[in-house]
Amino acid sequence: MEWFTEPGYWLARLVFQRAVAAVYLVAFVSAALQFRALIGERGMLPVPRFVARVPWRRAPSLFQLRYSDRLFAATAWTGALFAAALLAGLDGLVPLWAAMLIWAVPWVLYLSIVNVGQLWYGFGWESLLLEVGFLAVFLGNGSVAPPVLVLWLLRWVLFRLEFGAGLIKMRGDACWRDLTCLYFHHETQPMPGPLSWFFHHLPRPLHRMEVAANHVTQLAVPFLLFTPQPVASGAAALMALTQLWLILSGNFSWLNWLTVALALSAIDYGPVAGAPPAFADTPLWYAIAVCAVTALVAVLSYRPARNLLSRRQLMNSSFDPLHLVNTYGAFGSIGRVRTEVVVEGTAEAVPLPDDSGWHAYEFKGKPGDVRRLPRQFAPYHLRLDWQMWFAGLSPAYARPWFGAFAERLLENDPDTVRLLRHNPFPDQPPAYVRARLYRYRYTTWRELRETGAWWHRTYVREFWPPTRLDTPAARR
Incomplete structure (x- = not known):
């Protein structure tokens, strides 16, 4: 043959x-x-x-x-x-x-x-x-x-x-x-x-x-x-x-x-x-x-x-x-602006009016801390991080799962926090969890030298209102 x-x-x-x-x-x-x-x-x-x-x-x-x-x-x-x-x-x-x-x-x-x-x-x-x-x-x-x-x-x-x-x-x-x-x-x-x-x-x-x-x-x-x-x-x-x-x-x-x-x-x-x-x-x-x-x-x-x-x-x-x-195919359209969902928690029984007391959860791959240089993970696939990018494009992408995600954070669920780089509440769960939408852009060479930050971010709007376990998760 x-x-x-x-x-x-x-x-x-x-x-x-x-x-x-x-x-x-x-x-x-x-x-x-x-x-x-x-x-x-x-x-x-x-x-x-x-x-x-x-x-x-x-x-x-x-x-x-x-x-x-x-x-x-x-x-x-x-x-x-x-x-x-x-x-x-x-x-x-x-x-x-x-x-x-x-x-x-x-x-x-x-x-x-x-x-x-x-x-x-x-x-x-x-x-x-x-x-x-x-x-x-x-x-x-x-x-x-x-x-x-x-x-x-x-x-x-x-x-x-x-x-x-x-x-x-x-x-x-x-x-x-x-x-x-x-x-x-x-x-x-x-x-x-x-x-x-x-x-x-x-x-x-x-x-x-x-x-x-x-x-x-x-x-x-x-x-x-x-x-x-x-x-x-x-x-x-x-x-x-x-x-x-x-x-x-x-x-x-x-x-x-x-x-x-x-x-x-x-x-x-x-x-x-x-x-x-x-x-x-x-x-x-x-x-x-x-x-x-x-x-x-x-x-x-x-x-x-x-x-x-x-x-x-x-x-x-x-x-x-x-x-x-x-x-197959990818990137039929290209975003001109990067929006990131930043998830935060607070231990305060009643959130403070001046927005103090909130601490951010850091993800392994997606941008968060503006001073942190993104890491190389591929070919390993960080599934939650990728879905967070889609959530930043539109809340509709996150509607099926984000409420459950917030609930797991409020419980300090070990399997969920294991997907994160940093849990600001290692000893006991937060009282409230919220998410806010920010615009992220790369810093310039000058900004990097002066601040040490790879990103600059600007607050856009609330993405998920403050939520606690004994109230229904916010719906979008």
Whole structure:
């Protein structure tokens, strides 16, 4: 079956699979450490309440059969164990059928988590991990040569990921078309990183060059993935370099890292890897399985492909409950102003009229203390911090969960305060909790030298009124 395999891509397969295993590991650990406060039995959006109203056909998950916090923890840590084993190369030590089963386990477990995760798991990189994780099952292991069809399917994912992101920009905010979006983006992005302040202060002509280069990389270069080598390798390498630039400029969970992994799978390492190892003949059952999966992906690709051509293009949407073929895209519109929700508590039985006595809760990733330089967390995903960014855009985004969040703070719930960087009430809960909306902007070089502050903030309005446990949570 010479037409079916491409032995020269053995190293590309190995690099891709180890990268996916590493992302799986981060994703499962992130789920294990954060789920109780978010979707646990006493979480802000509990899984039992969700599965009671959403049927299996819409959200297939092991937790549709039974849910408990102990079972979820076991699922997440089991997934982390399998991911670590795959990262260490376990799939190369067992027969082909066993390797495929090992790769299938984290996919099934993470699908079960995502499909009950609700808005906490409503990000494009969740579907991306499931889509590439599913294809990784059929890439085989060191006993057989990489199948050509799956290698092309990986390029199809990368094409949709990049081209979809490029189209959503050109169809969206006018600043992408006049090349000015990066005048604002580094300041208003969901979770800035330690270098974002410096990226923001780059000269504006350079920002315009960045946007223009982004358009080329996302709208023209993806087509080169389907050309002969070495052109396809050059295109993939350029995409990987672009993603590394994005990694330096902000925190976007594992989105950029998975994109790099996909790009690396399209590179021909033959000139540096040497002759491929000797492979056994491809089993007939394996060839049939790969062909069947390819046909399935081709059928499921109809709606995502049609979406790419639509003037009403959707971003980050799944068209099937298994997340097998999805549509991607980000930042169709760019905020010009950054607004942050600052959550505070007071121990005073009656809040003081002069606003003294209120102390702020500090989050791990999102801006709060103006003197604190943002940290690098990606590929780890801080789910609460990301939702707080959405809350700053509009109270409607926070309506389903913010009241429960305030209630947990008033109880000093250990699982909830564990998601925060600083709890100003470590010994006993506050009497009241409130939230206020501020406008944040980066300081200038001069302001940074004079004040030591990375941010300047201005009060905008009340976001959540003072609330205590024995009164109904404020509604919006």
